[in-house]
Amino acid sequence: MPDPQAVETxxxxxxxxxxxxxxxxxxxxxxxxxxxxxxDDADEFRSWVHEKLVEDDYRVLRGFQGRSTLATYLVAxxxxxxxxxxxxxxxxxxxxxxxxxxxxxxxxxxxxRERDGFTLDEAAEILRSNHGVRMSGPELADLAxxxxxxxxxxxxxxxxxxTAVSEERADRGVRESERRATLANSKEALAGALAELDVLDRxxxxxxxxxxxxxxxxxxxxxxxxRPLYNRRDRCxxxxxxxxxxxxxxxxxxxxxxxxxxxxFKVDFGLREAKDADNEPSxxxxxxxxxxx
Amino acid sequence: MTPSDPATAxxxxxxxxxxxxxxxDEREAFLQRLDEEPALYEVFAETVRCRDELAASSAxxxxxxxxxQSSYWRVAxxxxxxxxxxxxxxxxxxxxxxxxxxxxxxxxxxxxxxxxYEQPWSEMRGPTPGRRDADxxxxxxxRVVDLEVALRAGRMEDAGVxxxxxxxxxxxxxxxxxxxxxxxxxxxxLDEGIGQEEALExxxxxxxxxxxxxPDLQSAYRLGVWVESGALAARSDNEELLxxxxxxxxxxxxxxxxxxxxxxEELEAIAQLTAGSMTEADLEALEETFSAILGAH
Numbered sequence: 289m290p291d292p293q294a295v296e297t298x299x300x301x302x303x304x305x306x307x308x309x310x311x312x313x314x315x316x317x318x319x320x321x322x323x324x325x326x327x328d329d330a331d332e333f334r335s336w337v338h339e340k341l342v343e344d345d346y347r348v349l350r351g352f353q354g355r356s357t358l359a360t361y362l363v364a365x366x367x368x369x370x371x372x373x374x375x376x377x378x379x380x381x382x383x384x385x386x387x388x389x390x391x392x393x394x395x396x397x398x399x400x401r402e403r404d405g406f407t408l409d410e411a412a413e414i415l416r417s418n419h420g421v422r423m424s425g426p427e428l429a430d431l432a433x434x435x436x437x438x439x440x441x442x443x444x445x446x447x448x449x450x451t452a453v454s455e456e457r458a459d460r461g462v463r464e465s466e467r468r469a470t471l472a473n474s475k476e477a478l479a480g481a482l483a484e485l486d487v488l489d490r491x492x493x494x495x496x497x498x499x500x501x502x503x504x505x506x507x508x509x510x511x512x513x514x515r516p517l518y519n520r521r522d523r524c525x526x527x528x529x530x531x532x533x534x535x536x537x538x539x540x541x542x543x544x545x546x547x548x549x550x551x552x553f554k555v556d557f558g559l560r561e562a563k564d565a566d567n568e569p570s571x572x573x574x575x576x577x578x579x580x581x
Numbered sequence: 582m583t584p585s586d587p588a589t590a591x592x593x594x595x596x597x598x599x600x601x602x603x604x605x606d607e608r609e610a611f612l613q614r615l616d617e618e619p620a621l622y623e624v625f626a627e628t629v630r631c632r633d634e635l636a637a638s639s640a641x642x643x644x645x646x647x648x649x650q651s652s653y654w655r656v657a658x659x660x661x662x663x664x665x666x667x668x669x670x671x672x673x674x675x676x677x678x679x680x681x682x683x684x685x686x687x688x689x690x691x692x693x694x695x696x697x698y699e700q701p702w703s704e705m706r707g708p709t710p711g712r713r714d715a716d717x718x719x720x721x722x723x724r725v726v727d728l729e730v731a732l733r734a735g736r737m738e739d740a741g742v743x744x745x746x747x748x749x750x751x752x753x754x755x756x757x758x759x760x761x762x763x764x765x766x767x768x769x770x771l772d773e774g775i776g777q778e779e780a781l782e783x784x785x786x787x788x789x790x791x792x793x794x795x796p797d798l799q800s801a802y803r804l805g806v807w808v809e810s811g812a813l814a815a816r817s818d819n820e821e822l823l824x825x826x827x828x829x830x831x832x833x834x835x836x837x838x839x840x841x842x843x844x845x846e847e848l849e850a851i852a853q854l855t856a857g858s859m860t861e862a863d864l865e866a867l868e869e870t871f872s873a874i875l876g877a878h
Binding site: 314351363367369371481491504 | 586588589590591593594595596597598599600601602603612613615616620622623624626627628629630631632633634635725763764766769779782783786789790844
């Protein structure tokens with residue numbers, strides 16, 4: 289005979305979940321877009337998330353202690369689930385810091401090309417027809433050129449554009465070699481300079497330059513005033529620059545060598561990551577991407 | 582991350598932090614963990630991004646009647662009621678009252694006609710090997726001045742266009758990623774409709790960074806700023822800027838550097854024309870000389 293109190297509790301959680309359904313749907317759709325899922329794949333993801341939210345008598349909601357709003361809690365839970373889904377489905381693949389920084393279209397473009405193996409032409413067509421992207425072929429080629437070189441760019445459209453892209457890739461290859469030559473020294477110097485900042489300053493820079501979040505979003509998340517945050521960001525940049533110059537380095541060269549976009553600010557955490565390596569396969573992916581020619 | 586149920590691991594801690602509900606000691610501890618645990622940071626950042634973008638898409642669209650805003654700010658500036666904080670490029674040489682007067686008596690009107698920043702010399706003429714970065718830096722200097730003028734005149738839409746172009750233009754110069762991000766942020770804020778005062782403060786801050794992030798292109802950048810400022814002053818009959826210490830100091834510096842663009846004669850002509858009081862003919866000649874320098878890029 290089921291415990292009446294337990295049944296009532298489960299009913300309460302079910303009702304709570306149904307009240308939050310709209311927000312859950314919007315969050316799941318948002319994640320699906322970022323994972324570049326459409327059609328059946330998006331439906332599969334949606335079903336998987338719902339299954340996780342209700343399984344084991346609404347374990348997700350049972351674990352909620354009321355320390356935050358339910359809305360923010362559910363967003364964080366779904367982001368956890370998204371990360372889990374990504375690792376389960378695509379194993380070690382994860383988007384590059386550059387793609388996250390450059391925005392949704394860059395993220396989707398990289399996902400289609402690197403994760404799903406589409407050519408630039410094919411990816412462009414998918415983006416236009418399935419995701420409402422209006423950028424032209426050359427614009428998408430230009431965007432692709434800003435992403436880390438994991439696979440050669442193949443653009444099977446306009447030959448003139450293909451030539452321009454391949455010439456630019458050749459130039460990028462030379463520059464990439466030069467950058468990598470400076471990378472080792474630059475990383476150590478930047479790690480040292482970053483370590484001099486306080487933890488909140490480092491977080492602000494990371495959220496702004498690594499994750500491409502707006503100052504408004506950062507201010508809201510960290511419960512800080514927005515306007516002073518601009519000055520904080522600029523002050524941190526000046527501090528970094530001065531620190532690097534004190535070490536005898538050209539700040540612009542160092543920042544370019546670690547490309548801000550790919551810096552990940554991991555330079556500070558290499559030793560700690562080695563300890564967490566068993567639980568964090570995605571870290572190994574980041575390292576591998578960084579070391580790829 | 583704390584090994585536990587993958588779905589809920591640290592989710593409430595992340596959420597409580599974002600909602601501002603963690604006590605100070607737990608907040609500090611969480612900040613430390615964000616610093617040290619990449620996986621935790623990843624979920625945190627995506628939670629922030631998701632919340633922010635969903636909130637933005639839910640928010641009501643607020644009308645920003647920019648034409649009314651522009652008129653309001655024109656009157657306010659003319660009445661000297663606007664206190665602008667920050668160090669815009671021309672603040673060193675052009676007083677606020679002077680700007681106000683120029684706006685109020687219409688001297689900027691002939692300058693600020695439709696498409697005023699779409700001059701032939703405002704765009705690249707095509708890359709020249711070895712000169713491309715310097716030309717780009719020059720253009721950026723020109724645009725920084727245009728942006729300040731647009732903001733001062735309350736032309737927020739023009740300012741938005743110019744900011745996005747600056748961001749795009751910086752793409753042509755390596756080693757400027759953080760600076761481009763700053764212009765991108767300014768562009769986003771202008772698109773969202775921030776006020777003139779805040780926009781000027783932001784633009785001033787970014788302009789200061791602009792000079793710092795072009796260390797090897799300082800001469801070209803400074804020339805762009807100086808030439809566009811001079812052209813503006815000549816076109817709007819503003820002697821104050823042309824006779825300011827900043828203008829003269831920059832002229833001396835550029836002449837001493839023997840700026841490698843063959844502008845020696847033009848710089849000499851400008852020096853002579855600005856030496857004493859300026860007639861209408863002098864100002865016209867100055868305008869032509871500045872246009873010649875701009876056109877040669």
